[in-house]
Amino acid sequence: MTDFLFTQILSELEDAVGRENCSTREIDKLTHGVDYFWLSRMWADRGLRMPEADVVVSPKNAKETSAVLKIANYYKIPVTTWGGGGGTQGGAIPVNGGIVLDTKRMNEIYDFNEKGMFIECGTGTIYKHLEWVANERGYATMHYPSSLTCSTVGGFLAHRGIGVSSTKYGKIDDMVLGMEVVLPDGTIIETSPAPKHAAGPDLNQIFIGSEGTLGIMTKAQMRIYDIPEERRFRGFLFHNMTDAFDASRELLQKFKPSVMRLYDPAETASLIKKIVGVERDGAFMNIAIEGDAEMVALEEKILLKTFAKYGAEDLGSEYGEKWWKEKITFFYPGNMMDLPQMFGTMDTIAPFDKIEKIYWAMKEAIETNFPQAKFIAHFSHWYEWGAMVYDRFIIDGKDVPQDPHEAMRLHNAVWNCGVRTAIANGGVVNDHHGVGIKLGRLMKEQYGPAMKVFEGLKRELDPNGIMNPFKLGL
Amino acid sequence: MQFSSKCRETADACRFCWMCRHICPIGNVTGQERNTARARALSLSVVMRGAAELDKDIADNVYECALCGACTEDCATGWDPVIFARESRREIVLAGRTPAYIMPMLERFGESGSIYGAEEENDAFAAAAARHAAKTDILLYIGEDARHGAKKNAVKAIELLEKAGVDFTVLCDEPVSGRTLYFLCGDVKEARDAMEAAANTYGEYKKVVFYDAGDAKTAMQEAKELGIDCAAALVSFPAYIAELIDTKALKVNKGDKKYTFQDPAALTRGIEDTVSPRKVLSACGELCDMLLIGKATVLAGQKIMAEYMPETVKGMAAKRWVDCKNMGGSVMVTADSAEYLALEATKPDGCELLTIEEAVLQCL
Ligand SMILES: Cc1cc2nc3c(=O)[nH]c(=O)nc-3n(C[C@H](O)[C@H](O)[C@H](O)COP(=O)(O)OP(=O)(O)OC[C@H]3O[C@@H](n4cnc5c(N)ncnc54)[C@H](O)[C@@H]3O)c2cc1C
Ligand code: SF4
Ligand code: SF4
Numbered sequence: 001m002t003d004f005l006f007t008q009i010l011s012e013l014e015d016a017v018g019r020e021n022c023s024t025r026e027i028d029k030l031t032h033g034v035d036y037f038w039l040s041r042m043w044a045d046r047g048l049r050m051p052e053a054d055v056v057v058s059p060k061n062a063k064e065t066s067a068v069l070k071i072a073n074y075y076k077i078p079v080t081t082w083g084g085g086g087g088t089q090g091g092a093i094p095v096n097g098g099i100v101l102d103t104k105r106m107n108e109i110y111d112f113n114e115k116g117m118f119i120e121c122g123t124g125t126i127y128k129h130l131e132w133v134a135n136e137r138g139y140a141t142m143h144y145p146s147s148l149t150c151s152t153v154g155g156f157l158a159h160r161g162i163g164v165s166s167t168k169y170g171k172i173d174d175m176v177l178g179m180e181v182v183l184p185d186g187t188i189i190e191t192s193p194a195p196k197h198a199a200g201p202d203l204n205q206i207f208i209g210s211e212g213t214l215g216i217m218t219k220a221q222m223r224i225y226d227i228p229e230e231r232r233f234r235g236f237l238f239h240n241m242t243d244a245f246d247a248s249r250e251l252l253q254k255f256k257p258s259v260m261r262l263y264d265p266a267e268t269a270s271l272i273k274k275i276v277g278v279e280r281d282g283a284f285m286n287i288a289i290e291g292d293a294e295m296v297a298l299e300e301k302i303l304l305k306t307f308a309k310y311g312a313e314d315l316g317s318e319y320g321e322k323w324w325k326e327k328i329t330f331f332y333p334g335n336m337m338d339l340p341q342m343f344g345t346m347d348t349i350a351p352f353d354k355i356e357k358i359y360w361a362m363k364e365a366i367e368t369n370f371p372q373a374k375f376i377a378h379f380s381h382w383y384e385w386g387a388m389v390y391d392r393f394i395i396d397g398k399d400v401p402q403d404p405h406e407a408m409r410l411h412n413a414v415w416n417c418g419v420r421t422a423i424a425n426g427g428v429v430n431d432h433h434g435v436g437i438k439l440g441r442l443m444k445e446q447y448g449p450a451m452k453v454f455e456g457l458k459r460e461l462d463p464n465g466i467m468n469p470f471k472l473g474l
Numbered sequence: 475m476q477f478s479s480k481c482r483e484t485a486d487a488c489r490f491c492w493m494c495r496h497i498c499p500i501g502n503v504t505g506q507e508r509n510t511a512r513a514r515a516l517s518l519s520v521v522m523r524g525a526a527e528l529d530k531d532i533a534d535n536v537y538e539c540a541l542c543g544a545c546t547e548d549c550a551t552g553w554d555p556v557i558f559a560r561e562s563r564r565e566i567v568l569a570g571r572t573p574a575y576i577m578p579m580l581e582r583f584g585e586s587g588s589i590y591g592a593e594e595e596n597d598a599f600a601a602a603a604a605r606h607a608a609k610t611d612i613l614l615y616i617g618e619d620a621r622h623g624a625k626k627n628a629v630k631a632i633e634l635l636e637k638a639g640v641d642f643t644v645l646c647d648e649p650v651s652g653r654t655l656y657f658l659c660g661d662v663k664e665a666r667d668a669m670e671a672a673a674n675t676y677g678e679y680k681k682v683v684f685y686d687a688g689d690a691k692t693a694m695q696e697a698k699e700l701g702i703d704c705a706a707a708l709v710s711f712p713a714y715i716a717e718l719i720d721t722k723a724l725k726v727n728k729g730d731k732k733y734t735f736q737d738p739a740a741l742t743r744g745i746e747d748t749v750s751p752r753k754v755l756s757a758c759g760e761l762c763d764m765l766l767i768g769k770a771t772v773l774a775g776q777k778i779m780a781e782y783m784p785e786t787v788k789g790m791a792a793k794r795w796v797d798c799k800n801m802g803g804s805v806m807v808t809a810d811s812a813e814y815l816a817l818e819a820t821k822p823d824g825c826e827l828l829t830i831e832e833a834v835l836q837c838l
Contacts (some may be wrong), residue, residue: 032491329551
């Protein structure tokens, strides 16, 4: 592009969002090039520059977002939406340059609706800030991912994220009532006044998980909950994971705990030993029950009875409480995997009849094809019908090629192997981290002909293909 | 550029970590990705790897950090982004790349001894200080921030100590504490010299009471870390007032006001005093705490940054008013001149702003 045309477009963008909210500064381009994706981090670590935006814009609301998208459409410039940049799949990286649209100025609290039990906010709101707003009035959002402090409402919606209390309170898609979305051509729409309707397919669910490829969510009504009167923890040690799955399936037919987290023996012996202090062989499981005190007491009885049937050793409440306190500590530098290691979380989800099989198949596939890799896992989000596995591979720094291109090849080969094994055994490409550029190529392998539904939507809504190109396999 | 190994190690720890972004008072106002510890660390780590120059944009972002330590306090594994923010300022200054908007402050320091230039004229302060020109055992150290915009508050502080019957000194040629220069340039000779000169002055007294928490922090923590010490007992103003109330030198009558205290970061995180201001205010009335207090406090003002980022500083103060009102508060109390000035400029209708000395004076 010529300098003349670039300056012309820049001045139009400045007109749309204000000059101070439109940046071509080195610092803004650089920091919007590296998200939480291992490859972007490795690239930066090796002293290389990631693909960068030509301009970073920060609109305040849907109107300004719409103006930006109209300009981008006219000039056919890629637009990559950036919330917190805490995504792990490279979804927010402007791989094709163009505009990065940072949502964090869209952080207004529009409505605290106590009767409707929701807060309407800009999607650039950092989730922890939303939690503060709720807490100040005696409520809670109950969305407690480890990235609560890093990521935005829009980011969680765009990747269909999940928090630790999901079994009782649901995933982010269960926590949203209505949304305002700016379509790629700049049209501003509202999804519906309430979810769970029969007025056709749910528009919310078209944009949730769409990773900025079909439009930009600008406002959302997020549910709030009463702060539970009581929250109790109970740690258990199972002899093996099969017993834990059987016990959990039975428990979930009776009631829903808030937290359910089962660690495989490898994570029990590493992470759980380090952070929580359980030094035992077996599979550690942590359960939290919360709500009205009388209900909690009753549910605890049911829990103990059910798990005892499957030979679980009751470790009391101490480890669970410690785990709750430290649940985010796992993710800080020093505790978390970091470069020079190579690592990744290959979370997938499946019904109970398949989930354990998937775990063993992925473990075997990774460990046999990549003997340098360690495979550890926990199961952290549970439903009456199944669970998700949060499985990670870790390769020691000494086994990671120094050459970044070779490192990328190895990284992608491990991912192909893991995710293909998951799909072959009845899992999906991903559970809650999304697809991004990391897994786009595998979407077609999962969906086959069904992919044309997504492709049709993309063609219709974004005929110029400006929205987050090369993400989600679209 | 020469970065210490500690600085490199810290930048490398923070560069891919987002965990403290929610707490940064600057980022929370600007909404800019660059205003996070991780973004600053990333840019510097890229510079350290030779993939970028420490150019104007990266340098500007280094100056967009308030060095407030909220991120440090929040960090579960104990990393301290202030280390690389401060050290890179030194490198920027030494490399002759000081941003243009910082230069006038350094020039004013050269000309007048203060980065803010000539002192504010205030007759009431001059008269009050004149009453305490004689040398005593106790120095009430007013500080650069108060002397440049908040002298009317310092007058109240003097009056309060008078009411307590304290015999104290206020210097008309008070040396700067070195705080502002250390903030702007990091560990450079001129900042050390200023801290040393100040320590020599403190040493002439048995006790030094720091009116502003920032100066207390510089004298009690930062200078000590640089090996600069003095024999005097150093104490913050709120701690001293709490002592005067304890010893009944000040007889306070508890009223029915509800106070929301804005903890100065320099007091709580700097010299680890989260107790004395609350002791003072509990003696005066009821406490109505807002979100993020004590060591977890966030800034409500920053006078040096107000020189080059005035809107952001106002934004920080406005946010604190929202925090105060959200918890049902309407009377905000400060113990820091910079925060007072920013809160005063953003005070919503129906709210009241007091210094801690005003709160006590109202209850005598
Ligand atoms: C330490 C750590 C722990 C984590 N733990 C969890 C966890 O427990 N649970 C979990 O679910 N995730 C977790 N994640 C992943 C991450 O937090 C989520 O993927 C989150 O959804 C990303 O949100 P973000 O605001 O950071 O989005 P970004 O990374 O900025 O963007 C992610 C994607 O969403 C798109 N996008 C962002 N905002 C919008 C919008 N308003 N409209 C349309 N598209 C948009 C972007 O284009 C991109 O494709 C973790 C991440 C980190 C760093
Ligand atoms: S200070 Fe701690 S929480 Fe903040 S970026 Fe650094 S490592 Fe992360
Ligand atoms: S020191 Fe303060 S201003 Fe600087 S990054 Fe940390 S929290 Fe933000």
